Amino acid sequence: MADELIKPDELLSQIDHRPSGAGWMDTPLDIRKGMYCYASNPKSVATLGLPYARPWNPLEEDWKLPENWQEIIYEGFRERLEKFRSFKVFMDICVRCGACADKCHFFIGTGDPKNMPVLRAELLRSVYRNDFTTAGKILGRLGGARPMTLDVLKEWWYYLFQCTECRRCSVFCPYGIDTAEITIMGRELLNLLGLNIDWIATPVANCYRTGNHLGIQPHAFKDMLDFFVDEIEEVTGIKVDPPYMQKDADILFITPSGDVFADPGTYTCMGYMLLFHYLKEKYDLNITWSTYASEGGNFGFFTSHETMKRLNSKMYAEAKRLGVKWILGGECGHMWRVITQYMDTMNGPADFLEEPVNPITGTTFENAKSTKMVHIAEFTADLIKHGKLELDPGRNDNQIVTFHDSCNPARGMGLLDEPRYVLENVVNHFYEMPAGTIREQTFCCGSGAGLNAGENMELRMAGGFPRANAVKHVHDNFGVNMLACVCAIDRAAFPASMEYWVPEVDVTGLHELVANALIMPGEKERETDLRGEPLPGMEE
């Protein structure tokens, strides 16, 4: 009989069913496996000359901090408040209206209130009030202030590395507070104590030493591109011949190293190579690669402004050395925020370069007047608009495509329509995801800002859920089977996210689709796409 069964309440009696309900300041930190990335390798920290390189483990009680760590944080905070006016303003003006609270993919996905952008910022603001405001000093906890303790420091580390700096929250802030910049400052402060994560520290050290995040040496970089040359010849019958460090080339091309070494970005890389070959053959445009400026991404951005500047400088240095007119940038995410918003201030003015003009169409890229660097989606859109590319979108008819606006190109530089224009010209089946999940309101992949590690897979999947949920919608309703994007981190992160949430959907870069559609002069009849999959009508 039913009444002889153990009651559900009894079954659950040992389970702490409901959270405590304590306020955020009183909710103790619980560092959970799967939600954080491993601590930085001391060798990488030392390579960069950053302080307090040492082995440490977030799960251990003792983080082996320098004795005067509180003083270091205080001084670092003070210095940055003086140096960066925006940081000071962002600390002061938040009225805690909550407009940002439910806009973060990590809050939506994890359900952890400390991932509400307002609360994540409050982790720093509470210390700011305590240390730097009179009201905070007098009112203390009543005024939302709290002293910097070891628990607070650990909380900073845990939650500032659960933010991808995607800036979706900022879109909704009535004051325009850039919460990503608060995370950026918080991470800078943590770096003063050697508290980085290894998925950032080691790529940064690689980039500093070898020129790119993966630590690919010049010969290996060229080997990989040589391999793509063979692959391209197999598919198209065309032998492309990419120039390296060609002096006085028209344009220097820089893309994330992920495109060169990580699938499926490698197919996008082949796409660039085909496009450049086409432009050389048809219009005699010389676009050169460089094994020195072999990284578009900049994980220094996630470390400190000084580190970002150091890594970024090689782009300009190489452009100057080669004597090119301007720089063309590949499909990358945060690279474009660094370029659009910081590069010119850090390493500019690049007055040795020209205001970018597309020599084939005559278009002046006025938005790049200062940075001298043009996004390849804009460049290709301009070529298509002027009828300069011969395209057969039917070759992509097996792909039913949706487009993910990568956070930084969308929100960091306003690149919204150009990739769509390109897509509409190279595929016949393109469906948008729902309005609140695209363009400037796009949801992050969940793995940006250096969080694309393996050990934090649970965090990545939870944070990636709002995006994946929208992909699932277009998959269920329109049969979408391909997610296109213009970011190397997206291309690295989405395959796992799709495999977990919407396994029927694959991931591509924009220029892979461009190259599939691009009719190369003198090409053989193509039977497969760049991945070796049969073209529509060419199946066995």
Place this chain on the structure above:
Amino acid sequence: MSSAQLLAEKKQEILKSWFQATVDTYPADTARFLKSQKDPFANPVGQTTYQSLDSLVDALTTGAGRDVMAAALDPILRIRAVQTFTPSKATGFVFSLKQIIRQHLPGDGRDAGVDMNGLDRQIDEMAMAAFDIYVACREKIFELKATESRKQFFGSLKRAGLIDETEADGPGF
């Protein structure tokens, strides 16, 4: 009135209570958001949870069986498997349905002539399916952890002939 009819009649009340109990497994601020935001794209966790529970009550009412219940359970458990729940907290919401149904039927169900024994068996079946799905999701997470970088990097390097491996490729490759 049959058990199915009675349950169908009480469905909205049962669903409301069950949804409340399930979102209450999250912190209070989160629970409020999960309940109040109805846009499925702004609040995918709340809305997916609601849809899953809705389908599960239907499956229970119609006695649709384990496969139908499993299909309805997958979306909610796929979410809970990557949030910071223990296994028992992630799947425990299923058991709370027993108590909730009793609360909404006269005399804990006995007076209404409902086959509570049968319902409990179905909910047990649901719990077992939930556990299977939860474990499958966790296994998928570990598989992704183990194979992601291998798929990304070794694939391209191997195609390029830049690494030399033995004949037998590793698992997941």
